[in-house]
Amino acid sequence: MSAESEPRYPFVVVDVSAEVSDELAATLFELGASGVEERDDQTLLRGVGAGRVTLVASFAERAEAESAIEALREIDATLTPRIEEVVGDAWRDAWKEHxxxxxxxxxxxxxxxxxxxxxxxxxxxxxxxxxxxxxxxxxxxxxxxxxxxxxxxxxxxxxxxxxxxxxxxxxxxxxxxxxxxxxxxxxxxxxxxxxxxxxxxxxxxxxxxxxxxxxxxxxxxxxxxxxxxxxxxxxxxxxxxxxxxxxxxxxxxxxxxxxxxxxxxxxxxxxxxxxxxxxxxxxxxxxxxxxxxxxxxxxxxx
CATH class of the missing domain: 3.40.50.150 (Vaccinia Virus protein VP39)
Structure with a gap:
């Protein structure tokens, strides 16, 4: 299977302060995320450090992820959310090596x-x-x-x-x-x-x-x-x-x-x-x- 034909999984990634991370994670669910991972200094995959939390929200379609980013920017213009995509299914087991x-x-x-x-x-x-x-x-x-x-x-x-x-x-x-x-x-x-x-x-x-x-x-x-x-x-x-x-x-x-x-x-x-x-x-x-x-x-x- 070529990379073009493999499934693509869009994620919205945003770095926030620890004190607002729970509230923003709930907002991402309201915006249609099927799951939200929180990464900080204590998790298997690290966040950005310095008291910050990285939220990684998975979406079924890229269009949904793009809509969520627009909504986040309307909620707080200081946020810098971004879309990351993973191609194929290998990512599902990648965490196991850690x-x-x-x-x-x-x-x-x-x-x-x-x-x-x-x-x-x-x-x-x-x-x-x-x-x-x-x-x-x-x-x-x-x-x-x-x-x-x-x-x-x-x-x-x-x-x-x-x-x-x-x-x-x-x-x-x-x-x-x-x-x-x-x-x-x-x-x-x-x-x-x-x-x-x-x-x-x-x-x-x-x-x-x-x-x-x-x-x-x-x-x-x-x-x-x-x-x-x-x-x-x-x-x-x-x-x-x-x-x-x-x-x-x-x-x-x-x-x-x-x-x-x-x-x-x-x-x-x-x-x-x-x-x-x-x-x-x-x-x-x-x-x-x-x-x-x-x-x-x-x-x-x-």
């Missing part, structure tokens, strides 16, 4: 299924993971911070059931199970990622201990001793009541997807609810002085 086994926590090594089995740490485990079209390789700070908190509190987690809200690839549910959780319920509002979670569960021999389904917090009616949600602060704010409602008495709630600059507001939001949670611990990644680029994960307990 995804090698790595230590996610002191006891969990993450490995992609196309490599030889790595040696796990002492008293540790290998987690086989292919993110596919779902977020969550473990390489981003928001994911690794939650995983580290689960590892640090593995004794309390052992034998308990965990709810993973916004599960993506299912990585946090699998980390919990490897660390001794009895069962995990993994939910996401994106139906496409559920198959990814089920495939990863099968790879790790965990299929009978994971329930993966399309759902939101509003769809869940029972409580869990452990709840984790690695989403974004703009989503965690309005869903605070629902998330806290799902935490059993004496249970744990871990949140991430939160910048240092958003930390105090999120803590106040969750502590201000009638349920009476207490703030147990905050873990940080990055320079706390650069509050719009450093990430945090926050642990609460009932």
């Amino acid at each position: 995804f090698a086994p790595f230590a996610l926590t002191p006891r969990i090594t993450v490995a992609p299924p196309w490599v030889e089995a790595p040696t796990p740490p002492a008293d540790g485990h290998v987690l086989w993971l292919e993110p596919g079209r779902a977020f969550g390789t473990g390489l981003h700070a928001t994911t690794s911070l939650v995983a580290e908190l689960l590892d640090a509190h593995a004794d309390e987690l052992s034998g308990k059931e965990l709810l993973d809200v916004g599960t993506g690839s299912g990585i946090l549910a699998f980390v919990a199970l490897k660390l001794g959780a009895s069962r995990a319920v993994a939910v996401d509002n994106d139906a496409d990622v559920i198959e990814v979670v089920e495939e990863n569960a099968e790879r790790n021999g965990l299929r009978d201990r994971v329930e993966a389904r399309e759902a939101t917090t509003e769809d869940i009616t029972r409580e869990f001793p452990w709840v984790v949600a690695n989403i974004e602060a703009r989503v965690l704010r309005p869903m605070a009541e629902d998330l806290v409602r799902l935490v059993a008495k004496g249970g744990w709630l871990i949140l991430s997807g939160i910048l240092e600059s958003e930390h105090d507001e999120i803590v106040a939001r969750y502590l201000g609810l009638p349920r009476g949670l207490r703030h147990v611990e905050t873990r940080r990644r990055g320079d706390a002085a650069a509050a719009d680029t450093a990430w945090v994960a926050i642990a609460f307990a009932g």
Whole structure:
């Protein structure tokens, strides 16, 4: 097949400040993007650095991408969006060459299924993971911070059931199970990622201990001793009541997807609810002085 006849995939690429990246990503979806990747200093493919985020939005047709660029310029004339095209299907697997086994926590090594089995740490485990079209390789700070908190509190987690809200690839549910959780319920509002979670569960021999389904917090009616949600602060704010409602008495709630600059507001939001949670611990990644680029994960307990 010649290059002229191969399929072409248009992307809108725009560099923005970290504090407006979530809002602009949502705008790109409203403009017709089928997916939006965020690249920063913590992701597999780096952004432009210096507290900036590179948004890469995929579109079905070039005309749609061009319309989105016009709309972005009308919204903010200082933006400099551009179109990039990839020809052919090889790009779909190109990221795999950068995804090698790595230590996610002191006891969990993450490995992609196309490599030889790595040696796990002492008293540790290998987690086989292919993110596919779902977020969550473990390489981003928001994911690794939650995983580290689960590892640090593995004794309390052992034998308990965990709810993973916004599960993506299912990585946090699998980390919990490897660390001794009895069962995990993994939910996401994106139906496409559920198959990814089920495939990863099968790879790790965990299929009978994971329930993966399309759902939101509003769809869940029972409580869990452990709840984790690695989403974004703009989503965690309005869903605070629902998330806290799902935490059993004496249970744990871990949140991430939160910048240092958003930390105090999120803590106040969750502590201000009638349920009476207490703030147990905050873990940080990055320079706390650069509050719009450093990430945090926050642990609460009932």
